Amino acid sequence: MSVERPAIEHQTVPSGDGVSAGVGRVVIVGQGYVGLPLAVRAVEVGHTVVGFELDKDRVDRLRRGQSFIDDITDDDLRAALDTGRYLPTDDATELAGFTTAVVCVPTPLRDGAPNLSFIEDAARLLAPHLRRGACVVLESTTYPGTTEEVFGPILDAGSGLRAGVDYQLGYSPERIDPGNPTWGLQNTPKIVSGVDDESGKAVAAFYDTVVDRTVAAPGVREAELAKLLENTFRHVNIALVNELAIYCHELGIDVWSVVDLAASKPFGFMKFTPGPGVGGHCLPIDPSYLSWQVRRALGRTFRFVEIANDVNDNMPGYVVTRIVEHLNRRRRAANGSRVLLVGLTYKRNSGDARQSPATGVARRLVDLGAEVRAVDPRIAVDELPANVELVACTPEVVADSDVVVVLADHDEIDWQLLEQNADRVLDTRNRLTGTGVDRL
Ligand SMILES: NC(=O)c1ccc[n+]([C@@H]2O[C@H](COP(=O)([O-])OP(=O)(O)OC[C@H]3O[C@@H](n4cnc5c(N)ncnc54)[C@H](O)[C@@H]3O)[C@@H](O)[C@H]2O)c1
Numbered sequence: 480m481s482v483e484r485p486a487i488e489h490q491t492v493p494s495g496d497g498v499s500a501g502v503g504r505v506v507i508v509g510q511g512y513v514g515l516p517l518a519v520r521a522v523e524v525g526h527t528v529v530g531f532e533l534d535k536d537r538v539d540r541l542r543r544g545q546s547f548i549d550d551i552t553d554d555d556l557r558a559a560l561d562t563g564r565y566l567p568t569d570d571a572t573e574l575a576g577f578t579t580a581v582v583c584v585p586t587p588l589r590d591g592a593p594n595l596s597f598i599e600d601a602a603r604l605l606a607p608h609l610r611r612g613a614c615v616v617l618e619s620t621t622y623p624g625t626t627e628e629v630f631g632p633i634l635d636a637g638s639g640l641r642a643g644v645d646y647q648l649g650y651s652p653e654r655i656d657p658g659n660p661t662w663g664l665q666n667t668p669k670i671v672s673g674v675d676d677e678s679g680k681a682v683a684a685f686y687d688t689v690v691d692r693t694v695a696a697p698g699v700r701e702a703e704l705a706k707l708l709e710n711t712f713r714h715v716n717i718a719l720v721n722e723l724a725i726y727c728h729e730l731g732i733d734v735w736s737v738v739d740l741a742a743s744k745p746f747g748f749m750k751f752t753p754g755p756g757v758g759g760h761c762l763p764i765d766p767s768y769l770s771w772q773v774r775r776a777l778g779r780t781f782r783f784v785e786i787a788n789d790v791n792d793n794m795p796g797y798v799v800t801r802i803v804e805h806l807n808r809r810r811r812a813a814n815g816s817r818v819l820l821v822g823l824t825y826k827r828n829s830g831d832a833r834q835s836p837a838t839g840v841a842r843r844l845v846d847l848g849a850e851v852r853a854v855d856p857r858i859a860v861d862e863l864p865a866n867v868e869l870v871a872c873t874p875e876v877v878a879d880s881d882v883v884v885v886l887a888d889h890d891e892i893d894w895q896l897l898e899q900n901a902d903r904v905l906d907t908r909n910r911l912t913g914t915g916v917d918r919l
Contacts (some may be wrong), residue, residue: 502526502688506608508601510537510567512548512831513618513653514583514761516664518567519551522559530567531574531604541567549658549857555767559869574608579616579685582630583653585760586619586768593622593768594627602630606637608647614647614681620765621771622707623700626650642674649673649682650699652706657759658828668692674700691877698788710765711784716751717762718787720796724753724919728801735909735918753919754884755907756794756836758825763791763834789867795839798884798907798919802844805882805903805917813850819880820889821897823855823864827908832862837886841867852876856891872882874900885910 502525507518510532518530532538544557559565566573568802573611574580582605591688598619615634617626626649631642637794642648651671669690673679679695686693696702721739727734731742734753742750757763766788770781806816825835837853841864844851853863854872863869872875872893877883877900888894888910897904898913907919 486903496508504529504576505685506531506574506577506580506605507583507585508580508599508605509585510541511583511585511617512657513655514581515541515546516550516655517581517583517618517653518565519559520664520689522562522565525564526579526688527564528559528566529573529577530565531569531571532567533569535569538567538569543730549828550655550663562574571604574605575859576610577605577608577613579614579681580605580609581616581618581651581685583618583620586621586764588764591767592771595621595625598625598630601634602633603637606634609640609646611645611706611903612647614640614649614685616648616655616685617650618683620652620706620710620761620768621703622876623703623766624713624772625703626699631674633644637721639744643670643678646674647678647681649678650702651686652702654706654709657831658826659828664690666691668694668706670694670696672696672699674699684712704769707765707769710761711769711787713751714757714762714791715756715783715787716749718756718790720751720753721756724792728919733918752909753907754836755798755840755919756795757791758833758835758837759829759831760833779816795836796843797834798840798886798905799843799847801883801917802840802906803847803882803917805905809881809903811881814846816881817850817852817879818844819852819870819877819883819901820853820867821855821883821885821892822860822889822908823853823862823867824887824889828857828890831858831860832858833889838864840884840886849880854892855887857889872896877901 505521505526506529508531510530518528521528544553546553549581553830586600587594617630631648635641640646646795649672653772654667669686671682671686672691673682723732741748758900766784770784773779773781802815807814823837824832839850845866852870853867877897883901883904885906885908888908898911904916906916909918
């Protein structure tokens, strides 16, 4: 199907060196969880935005005004398209003439090591279109040194220009927390950095048009590492309460009360809650970028990361052990039992099922021969774990389950119906309170 593309207003690129202030032609490479909200916001403040995306299906959906991420509604997207200043495209010729380019592509792991191929490809793609005075920013989460040692050199080689001399180059980590109703792109302070002073100013000048407050880092490595610290901090603290939850269960102590009691201290404590494991694009991956870099550069082990990985990776298996214990108490084998999983995405009110711990729970149960059904109003059908049937949350479905397991507590789920009809529940999110509910 051919889709008509909105015309794009070509603006003049500031010539010569120096900071390009005000609005301009912005290329955002990657229109996913990070790139799309940035594109929509940049259009909102007056920039002309080329949302460059390799996934043709995503491009088509964006052009039709159909958002595929939670934080951007179809109305937000249509408003951006209606300005005539947002062009989702997979056509590389549209990259020409940018004043600012921002790279928001995935940074996964490959065999436990950072896979920077998406960043490298994006740099190769942008380099021929890079002009004197333009600014290029990397936003993808990565280990310190990536901007200066990997990304910049590819841009230099492909453009014949030099970072910090002919064009500005910097790093600005994304802090988006999908589904967070309080902190979004605009009101979350944004760390900005450049490979030299002029680059730092150019990066800040762009983000000052987009967010309420920018925080200048002394250099790009500090900005790169700050992002890894933020996510490693979260990963380690979740591992801490997860391990505590396991021991509390064995000791007969309610871990949720313990956490709440500790959180009554107004200083020196930050509340993290246990769960079935970690998921999404960040926590299962980013800390490993840090430990990989420490091992590579210093030959040492980042022990906190290793321990946190170990604890959090084992949580889905632990949840299955608790499910099997439930069934055992009813003199049932997992094989042939009906298990209803509630919430398959990696966290509440998110449609993101990437690396979700629910996948590990479902896979193990299926391997054990259980009949696994799931309730999740947010998950895309093609993200369903294999051999799991998506069902409606009806009294019959709930009552017909040998055990109900809460893995993600979306607001749309009818919690009262679950409480009233479930015989046995394992709640890993502390959402339910009734009798017969076993909490993690
Ligand atoms: N999702 C989050 O909550 C979050 C938060 C902070 C930081 N980050 C980081 O931001 C980066 C992007 O994450 P995301 O969640 O947006 O990923 P995503 O998979 O949702 O989106 C990335 C998009 O980039 C596209 N892409 C890949 N290579 C491309 C190329 N060469 N040209 C054009 N498009 C290309 C992919 O098709 C995909 O649509 C990652 O480094 C991630 O760690 C993510």
